[in-house]
Amino acid sequence: MNLIVDAIAWILDPAHYGGPNGIGVRLIEHLWISVVSLVIAGAIAIPAGFLIGHTGTGRAAAVLVSGGVRALPTLGLISILGLSIGIGVQAPIIAFVVLAIPSMLAGAYAGFEAIDRRIVDSARSVGMTEWQIVGRVELPLGLPLLIGGIRSATLQVIATATLAAYISGGGLGSFIFLGLRTNDYTQMLAGSILVIALAIAFEGAFSALQRLVVPAGVRAGQRTKVRSGSPRSAAEAE
Amino acid sequence: MNWVLNNLALIGERTLDHLAIAVPAIILSFVLSVPIGWVANRYRASNGVLLWLSGSLLAVSGLLYAIPSLPLFLALPAIIGTGLRDPINVVIGLTLYGIALMVRATADALASVDPNVEQSATAMGFSGWSRFWKVELPLAGPVLLAGIRVVSVSTVSLTTVGAVLGIESLGLLFTDGLQRNIPGEIYAGIVLTILIAVVLDGILVLCGRLLMPWRHAAAPKQQAPTELVVNA
Amino acid sequence: MIEFRSVTKRFPGGTVAVDDFNLVLPSRKTTVLVGSSGSGKTTLLRMINRMVDLTSGTIEIDGEDTSALEPVALRRRIGYVMQNSGLLPHFTVIENVATVPVLNGVPRKRAFSDALALLDTVGLERSLADRYPSQLSGGQQQRVGVARGLAADPNILLMDEPFGAVDPIVRDELQQELIRLQRELDKTVVFVTHDIDEAFLIGDQVVILEQGGRIAQVGSPSEIMADPASDFVSSFIGADRGKRALSIRHTERGAVLVDGFGRAAGVLVEGVAVASVAVESEESTSS
Numbered sequence: 001m002n003l004i005v006d007a008i009a010w011i012l013d014p015a016h017y018g019g020p021n022g023i024g025v026r027l028i029e030h031l032w033i034s035v036v037s038l039v040i041a042g043a044i045a046i047p048a049g050f051l052i053g054h055t056g057t058g059r060a061a062a063v064l065v066s067g068g069v070r071a072l073p074t075l076g077l078i079s080i081l082g083l084s085i086g087i088g089v090q091a092p093i094i095a096f097v098v099l100a101i102p103s104m105l106a107g108a109y110a111g112f113e114a115i116d117r118r119i120v121d122s123a124r125s126v127g128m129t130e131w132q133i134v135g136r137v138e139l140p141l142g143l144p145l146l147i148g149g150i151r152s153a154t155l156q157v158i159a160t161a162t163l164a165a166y167i168s169g170g171g172l173g174s175f176i177f178l179g180l181r182t183n184d185y186t187q188m189l190a191g192s193i194l195v196i197a198l199a200i201a202f203e204g205a206f207s208a209l210q211r212l213v214v215p216a217g218v219r220a221g222q223r224t225k226v227r228s229g230s231p232r233s234a235a236e237a238e
Numbered sequence: 239m240n241w242v243l244n245n246l247a248l249i250g251e252r253t254l255d256h257l258a259i260a261v262p263a264i265i266l267s268f269v270l271s272v273p274i275g276w277v278a279n280r281y282r283a284s285n286g287v288l289l290w291l292s293g294s295l296l297a298v299s300g301l302l303y304a305i306p307s308l309p310l311f312l313a314l315p316a317i318i319g320t321g322l323r324d325p326i327n328v329v330i331g332l333t334l335y336g337i338a339l340m341v342r343a344t345a346d347a348l349a350s351v352d353p354n355v356e357q358s359a360t361a362m363g364f365s366g367w368s369r370f371w372k373v374e375l376p377l378a379g380p381v382l383l384a385g386i387r388v389v390s391v392s393t394v395s396l397t398t399v400g401a402v403l404g405i406e407s408l409g410l411l412f413t414d415g416l417q418r419n420i421p422g423e424i425y426a427g428i429v430l431t432i433l434i435a436v437v438l439d440g441i442l443v444l445c446g447r448l449l450m451p452w453r454h455a456a457a458p459k460q461q462a463p464t465e466l467v468v469n470a
Numbered sequence: 471m472i473e474f475r476s477v478t479k480r481f482p483g484g485t486v487a488v489d490d491f492n493l494v495l496p497s498r499k500t501t502v503l504v505g506s507s508g509s510g511k512t513t514l515l516r517m518i519n520r521m522v523d524l525t526s527g528t529i530e531i532d533g534e535d536t537s538a539l540e541p542v543a544l545r546r547r548i549g550y551v552m553q554n555s556g557l558l559p560h561f562t563v564i565e566n567v568a569t570v571p572v573l574n575g576v577p578r579k580r581a582f583s584d585a586l587a588l589l590d591t592v593g594l595e596r597s598l599a600d601r602y603p604s605q606l607s608g609g610q611q612q613r614v615g616v617a618r619g620l621a622a623d624p625n626i627l628l629m630d631e632p633f634g635a636v637d638p639i640v641r642d643e644l645q646q647e648l649i650r651l652q653r654e655l656d657k658t659v660v661f662v663t664h665d666i667d668e669a670f671l672i673g674d675q676v677v678i679l680e681q682g683g684r685i686a687q688v689g690s691p692s693e694i695m696a697d698p699a700s701d702f703v704s705s706f707i708g709a710d711r712g713k714r715a716l717s718i719r720h721t722e723r724g725a726v727l728v729d730g731f732g733r734a735a736g737v738l739v740e741g742v743a744v745a746s747v748a749v750e751s752e753e754s755t756s757s
Contacts, residue, residue, distance in 0.1 A: 003316040071391050071435040073398040076428040079412040083421055122556025125521055126570050126618065127546030140560050159306030166402060167416070176312065180403070189316055192309030203304035 007189035016190075021174065023194065030171035030198070033089060033164050034157045037096035041153060045101045046146070049108020053142065054134055062109060066102035074099055074160055082167040092164035099160055100153040107149015111142025143213050151206040158202055162195050172198065241422040253430055255325075255406040260397045260434070263329050264390050267336020272382075274299075274337065275344020276370075282345065296342055303338035307331060307399050328400040328407075335396065336389045343385025347378035376450065383446040387439055394435040398427070408434075471497045472518060472626065472658065477527035479513055479683075487513040488683030491527070496675065497625075500652055500659040504669040505679030511662045514683060515628050518660060519548045531626070546570055549619030549627040549657075553634045555611040557603040563589070563614050564599040570622040581621075588617040591654075593647055609640035616648070620655070629661045633668070645671055666707050670695070678703055 010016065017023050052058045074095055081091035115138060123137045165173030175191025178184070242249065278295040281288035314320065314327045351374050359373040375382075401409025411427030414420075472495040479488040487510040495501040503511040516522040517529060520541040529536045536544060550556075557566045565572075567585035572578060589596055592613040603611055612632055619627050629648075633641045645668060652659060663669055669676050670691040678686040678694065680702060687699040695714070698704040708714045715730035718738060729735040 004313075007316070067391075068432075071395055071432045073395045073409070073412070073428060073431045075398045075401065075409055076412045076424060076431065079416040080421060080424045080428065082416055083419060083424065118552070118554060118556055119558060121521070122550075122552055123558065125516075125519065125545060125550040125552065125556070127542050127544075127573060128569075129542050132573065137558060137560075155304050159304070162306055162308050163399075163402075173308070176308065177402075185316075185322065188312050192306075192312045195306050195309045196313070199304045199306055200301060203301060207300075 003185065003189060004193075006186045007193055010186050010190040011193060021178075023172075026170065026172050026174050027194075027198070030158075030161050030164075030173075030195075033093060033096070033169065033171055034154070034161050037093050037157050037161075038100055038150075038154055040093075041097045041100035041157075042104055042150070044097075045104035046108045049105045049146075049149075050112065050134065050138075052105075053109035053112025054130070054138060056113075059109065059113075062105055066106055069098060069102045072098070075163060075166070078163055078167060087167040087169075089164065089169040091167055092161070092169040095163075096157045096160060100157050103149045103152040103156065105149070107146045107152070108142070110149070111145030112138050114145055115141045144210060147206070147210050147213050151203075151210060154206065155199060155203060159195070159199050162191075241420050242426050245423075249411070249426060249430065252406065252408050252410060252427075253434070256394075256397055256408045256431070256434060259325055259328050259332070259400070259405075259407055260394045260438075263332035263336055263393050263397075264386070264438070266329075266333045267340050267389055267393075268386050270333070271337050271340030271344050272375075275341045276348060278341060279345040279348040282349070296345065299338040299341040302334055307335070307396050308402060310334070311400060311403060311405075323404050325400065325405050327403075328397060328405055332393050332396055336393060339389050339392070340385050343388075344378070344382060347381035347385065348374060350381050351377045379446070379450045383442065383450075387442050390438045390442060391435045394431060394438060398431060471495065471530075471532055472660070473530045474514070474517075475528045475530070477514075477517065477529060478525045479510070479517065479522060480525045486682060488517075491683050491685070493677065493685065493688070495658065495660060497532075497658050498656045499674040500661060500672055501675045501677060502661045502663060502669040502673035503677050503679060504663055504666055504673075506664055508681050509679035510683030511664075511679055512630055514679075515630055515660055515662045518626070518628060519545045519550060521545075546574055546622060547624050547626075549622065549624040551612075551615045551619040551627065551629045551632045553631040555603065555615035557611060557614055557618070559603055562600050562602055563594075563606070566603065566614055567617045567621050569618060574622065585617070585621060588620055589614075591620065591651070592617045607640075608636045609644060612636060612644055613647075616651070620657075625658055627657045627659045629659065631663055632661075634663070634665075641668075648672060670707075678706060 011023070019025070048062075052062050077095040077098060078092055081094055085091055085094075119141070120133060120137060123133050128136065161171050162173035162176065164171045165177045172191055172195050175194070176188050179186070179188030179191060274295060278292045281292035310331045311327050312322070314330055315322050315324070318330070320326055355377065356369070356373065359369050364373060397407045398409030398412060400407055401411075401413050404410075408427045408431050411423045411430075415423030415427065474491050474493045474495075477488055477491040478486070480486050491510075491514065503514055505511045513522055517524055518531075518536070520536060520539075524537070558569070561569065564582055564585050567588055568576075568578070568581040571581040571584065576584075586596055586599060589599065594610060594613050594617070598606065598610065598614075603614065606614065615632065619629070633644050636644065648659075649672060661669075661672055663672075666678075669678075673691060675688065676691055676694055677688050680686045686706070687694055687703045694703065694707060698707060716727045716735055718725050719728045725738060726734050727736045727738055
């Protein structure tokens, strides 16, 4: 337990906050790397997921790609990208984009797929255009699962961004890799605690957000369902 | 390619190291998760302390899963007193991840069993214990299988992260390949990691077919846990 | 008037749901398409608002070929009520009812006040306006579905087994309401059901369908009951057995009508226009 106390003391030491290798800069780097990767991944995966969810085609391909990417070891991907495009921040960002795509893609199309087909059918039957169906029906009803996908992707990337420092990409992982090189366990552990705290903070923020975005009618339905035990097909939000 | 041909023995050794970490972690997480998941599901609809217990089991497993793997491998020695480069840290860390995923999957799997079937089993005279083994567990099987398949793929992939600490696995081919500028070595590591994941997945699917032959008579659409994914 | 001319629908995969179907549905009347599953009745209904496209043939609405119309615009001027109400779960009752007017660009405020008036029309409390569909009973949901179908004041109302999922008592109530509404609003209603009793109760014109959308018989309920066109129709409407096969049995105290099971079903009253009496009493209670 002494080791943990030392690590916490290291974190609380004001001397470790300033400068280019301080906690402040490393934290901002960590978040920046994560956000950039997530935005790029989202720009690719979310529209693709909506398209798959709305049209119902291409699902098999999406499942295959997602499954394949999930088996791909991120450390290996960063290593090979590092060799081909050099060390720094680009290689890890590409790797994190690849890492984030499956969850976002699955969240986007699963959100659409989880919607009772009769609801979409009825929206079409009253004369909504395809865009109106996507915007007014599928998007709000699919939002909880999409947020779920973004949540998974964010947590994965925040966690994995630790590995950016493996090829000098910066971020909170820098303390871990510096500690490893200099055999400074206190610094490694301090870096680990910082990353863990950051990940848990995001997890908490997301579970609160996800509760907020369940459409009111669906939430009301779930309450009714719990109270009366009647079998209603309310879209299950997680 | 030359590197691969000249180092087949090394690659074989790393593959065995990799399996020695991943396979125990997968098995342990399955065996440990079933009772925890059962408790979490059993008391989900209760109240008071038991509901709190069920809720916190699910919440803790969710939180556990949010913890990044490399920091966890590093923090474990400080908590349990192992050496920094001991493979046991990786096995324990990956088992914890596996449990984090499988507890929820098990609870969901058991919850997915049709209550009518459970009631008819009770009505036929199954005791609680035999009903669990003969009715609930087999019927929860498909969702359990989906869960353990996700755990298996993610465990195999995460095993490589230990290489950063010098722990032997296929991941060492990445760190070594990067340092010595040998792309072939890194590619070999990636391909073999994926290959192990695919083979273990195939074995799990095969086990599922052998243990659940009724599923092929009428294949119901199973909901795979879409949110279970790989952390590194 | 809706007119089907040589309509054929072949689904991808080869199933022929409807083959060379011809029918005229008169304006301001209720036409009921009745048949068991596989008779193509829902497909026929959904071809009217182009939820299903024709393989060949034409459907005309008041002489206008629907294939020349834009599907979205067509659907907005045709009311549609489906089983399980088809309400949007994340819209409140009032938002659901006002969906089509809002889509058509009617200002929200006016659309909502019109929608409130429609709740009265279908016999719902205005206090339900801000509830979500999941907070309503099955019967209430169906009433909201009907109100939504009427919201754009369409000439045509399509109803796809709208009362199929509610319990028998509520179904009776909803059927009576529909009959009342139809008298008040004078729409062209196309109603799909598999329940022959419902068809006879609601329909001015009843179309009995066999497999593949073949018409077994078209006529008013009394025409069909009096003269079933085939054995299929007799057996479908149950004319040969059970409660519809009434016969007179003379007893010591007078004549009674008995059904196919030999149970007393009623008495024969001559010379009274039963239907018109029922109509008058209905109207006096509803006004």
